[in-house]
Amino acid sequence: MIHQRECPIETLIHVLSGKWKPMILWHLIESTKRFNDLEKLIPDVSQKMLAQHLRDLEREGIVDRTVYPTVPPKVEYSLSEYGQTLIPVAEVMCVWGENHNKRKYEEPAS
Amino acid sequence: MIHQRECPIETLIHVLSGKWKPMILWHLIESTKRFNDLEKLIPDVSQKMLAQHLRDLEREGIVDRTVYPTVPPKVEYSLSEYGQTLIPVAEVMCVWGENHNKRKYEEPAS
DNA sequence: TAATGCACTTACTTACAGGTAAGGGGATGA
DNA sequence: TCATCCCCTTACCTGTAAGTAAGTGCATTA
Numbered sequence: 364m365i366h367q368r369e370c371p372i373e374t375l376i377h378v379l380s381g382k383w384k385p386m387i388l389w390h391l392i393e394s395t396k397r398f399n400d401l402e403k404l405i406p407d408v409s410q411k412m413l414a415q416h417l418r419d420l421e422r423e424g425i426v427d428r429t430v431y432p433t434v435p436p437k438v439e440y441s442l443s444e445y446g447q448t449l450i451p452v453a454e455v456m457c458v459w460g461e462n463h464n465k466r467k468y469e470e471p472a473s
Numbered sequence: 474m475i476h477q478r479e480c481p482i483e484t485l486i487h488v489l490s491g492k493w494k495p496m497i498l499w500h501l502i503e504s505t506k507r508f509n510d511l512e513k514l515i516p517d518v519s520q521k522m523l524a525q526h527l528r529d530l531e532r533e534g535i536v537d538r539t540v541y542p543t544v545p546p547k548v549e550y551s552l553s554e555y556g557q558t559l560i561p562v563a564e565v566m567c568v569w570g571e572n573h574n575k576r577k578y579e580e581p582a583s
Numbered sequence: 584t585a586a587t588g589c590a591c592t593t594a595c596t597t598a599c600a601g602g603t604a605a606g607g608g609g610a611t612g613a
Numbered sequence: 614t615c616a617t618c619c620c621c622t623t624a625c626c627t628g629t630a631a632g633t634a635a636g637t638g639c640a641t642t643a
Binding site: 370371372373374375376378379380385386388389423424445448449451452453455456457458459460461462463464466 | 480481482483484485486488489490495496498499533534555558559561562563565566567568569570571572573574576
Binding site for chain 3: 508509512521523548
């Protein structure tokens with residue numbers, strides 16, 4: 364049972380809202396990635412949006428940004444320790460999402 | 474572990490995106506509600522937005538709409554059987570959300 | 584006759600997320 | 614000297630979500 368007055372579903376939805384954040388999280392759960400890696404892995408994302416959403420996730424404490432002062436610069440993005448707490452949540456969300464997609468595309472009962 | 478190619482987190486986020494959907498879900502998890510009930514329970518929602526988001530949730534099969542042909546009209550909204558599958562997901566999301574809010578407002582370490 | 588309640592819909596406007604294109608800084612390679 | 618690589622930032626524009634306000638239809642109430 365849920366026994367809160369306010370609605371914290373909103374919190375998580377808000378943290379992961381934005382067209383590209385779920386994808387970013389998805390790939391960072393798998394492993395640490397560089398900016399360019401993410402750009403290649405996420406089709407059609409612009410550099411601006413990727414940078415912006417990474418900064419959002421960093422501000423929330425979910426993503427760690429590690430800069431190596433080399434030339435050319437190397438920046439790595441990874442899930443922070445706190446960000447790892449999202450993994451089980453993401454799993455539950457994924458199970459539901461997969462099922463929902465199946466329902467939508469395999470049994471269009473409507 | 475998550476072993477999908479595509480990212481189904483997006484699916485759930487998309488289903489619950491829109492400023493008012495989490496709140497609507499929240500109240501319908503508690504119990505069946507009428508249009509006016511929801512309007513009163515959700516501060517600042519306009520009738521237009523409430524109607525629109527309820528229709529969205531109905532289209533996804535999450536919410537059932539029951540019309541009683543009385544005058545004045547009576548319409549009840551409730552979680553469908555399928556919508557109930559969202560309850561455990563919502564619970565996990567809530568736990569994380571509560572914790573995140575605590576972290577943000579009680580320990581502004583940044 | 585007019586007002587009220589319910590559950591919306593419609594038309595119009597505003598705000599913000601996102602898209603496009605270009606630049607920047609600093610070292611290396613041709 | 615020019616181009617290239619990496620990781621962005623900036624300026625500008627567009628499209629969609631959301632806000633505002635009014636209207637609809639029907640029956641009951643005053």
